[in-house]
Amino acid sequence: MKAYISIDMEGVCGIVREIETDPKKGGDAYQQSRHLMTQEANAAIEGCIKGGATEVLIADSHWNFDNLVPEELHEAATLLRGTPRGLSMMQGLDASYDAALFVGYHARAGTPRAILDHTYSGTIAAIRVNGTEVGETGINAYPAGHQGVPVVLVTGDRAVTAEAKALIPNVHTVAVKDATGATSARNLHPKKAREQIRAEATKAIQGAKSIPPIRAKTPIEMIIEFRGTYAADARR
Template sequence: MPSLKEAMKAFISIDMEGICGVVREIETDPIKGGEAYQQSRHLMTQEANAAIEGCVKAGATDILIADSHWNFDNLIPEELHEAATLLRGTPRGFSMVEALDASADAALFIGYHARAGTPRAILDHTYSGTIAAVRVNGTEVGETGINAYLAGHHGVPVVLVTGDRAVTVEAKAVLPNVHTVAVKDATGATSAKNLHPRKAREQIQSEATKAVRDAKTIAPLRAKTPIQMVVEFRGTYAADLAAMIPTVRRVGGLRFEIEADDYLEAFRTFYAMVTIAGGE
C-alpha cells in the first residue's frame, strides 16, 4: 500500500447498461423510464460506491468518478461515497473519460456493456445506436477498447472492467491482464441471469482493491501511430450527417476512415461524428 507521500489517484468511468439488475432499455432511459430508471440510478450509485470503497482500501486518496451514461447526470450525488469527486453533466470533449490525464494511476470501468453486434450481451452498442462497428488500427473495439486507448494515450492502465459476462470477455481480448467482474450473464439482448446486487457489489469492491493495488503491473493500452480508425454506421441518414465533418473520408455508403497523428485527435473526430449523427 502506498505511503502518504505516494498518494494514489484513481479514475472511475461508470455506465448503466452493465449494472447488476439492469436489462431493459427503458430502465436506462431518463426520459421515458420513470420509476424503473430511478431504481437503476440507485443501483448504479451503489455499484459506484463499491468501486470507490475498493479504491480507498487499496490506498487511493484522490478518486474522480465520471458519470458516463446518457447525459452524464444519473448518479445520485447525496448517495455517493464521500471519498470521490463526481464529474457530472455535458458537454464533454472526451465523453466517458473526460478529465482523465497522466496524473491518474489507474482507471476503472464500471457498469460497461459489450460492443454493437455482440450476441448474448445486454443492450449492446458502441457509443450510439447509429454505430455498427468501430475499428482502431484494424482491431474491432467497443466502448471498453475505445476508452482504454484514451487512457493509454495518457499512460494510464485500465485495471478493472465490470458488467455482463460478454463485456468481460471483450475486455480480456484487448486488455489481457485486466481484472473483471461479471455481474450478470445475458441470455439475450434484454434478459440475463443477475447476481444479487449485494453480492455483485461485494465482488466489485474486492476486485477494485486488488486491481488498483496491481496497477503498476498492468500495461496501458497504447495505439500505434499514426492512427487509422474505421467507423461504420447502421444507416445512410446518420452517415450523411457524419459526412459533414471535413476531416473524415467516406469510403462507402456507411463506412468512414479517420486518419490522425495521435489517438486524442482520432477520438475527438469520432466523437464529433457520433454527436452530429444523433448519438448519445
C-alpha cells in the same frame, strides 16, 4: 495514488432493459437504476480506497452524464457530472492518474448474448481502430493508455468482461450478470455484485503496475461503420 472511475449504466447489476436506462421515458424503473448504479459506484470507490487510492474521481458516463445520486455517493470521491464534455466518458483523466476503472460497462454493438450491446449510438454498426473492432471499453482504454494510465478493472455483463480481457492484458473483471439475450440475463444479487466489485477493485488498484496502458499505434486509422447510409452521410 489517484484512481479514475468511468461509470455507465447498462452494465450495472439488475439492469437488463433499455427503458430502465432512459432518463426521459424510464420513470420509476430509471429512478431505481440510478440507485443501483450509485451503490455499484460506491463499491468501486470503497475498493479503490482500500487498495491504496488517496483520490478518486468518478465520471458519470451514461446518457446526459447526470445519473448518479450525489447525496448517496461515497464521500471519498469527487463526482464529474453533466455535459458538455469534450472527452465524453473519459473527461478529466490525465497523466496524473495511476489507474482507470470502467464500471457498469456493456459490450460492443453486435455482440451476441450481451445486455444492451451498442457502441455509443444505435446508428453505429462497428468501430475499428487499426483494424481491431472495439466497443466503448476500447475506445476509452486507448485515450487512457495515451496518458500512460492502465485500465485495471472492467465490470458489466459476462460479454463485456470477455471483450475487456481480449483487449487488455491482465485486466481485472467482474461479471455481474450473464445474458441470455440482448434484454435478458441471470443477475447476481446486487449486494453480491457489489462485494465482488469492491474486492476486485482493491486487487486491481494494488496490482495496477502489472497492467500495461494500451496504446494504439500511430498514425491511428479509425473506421466507423454505420447501419445506414443516412447516418453515415449526416456525419460528413
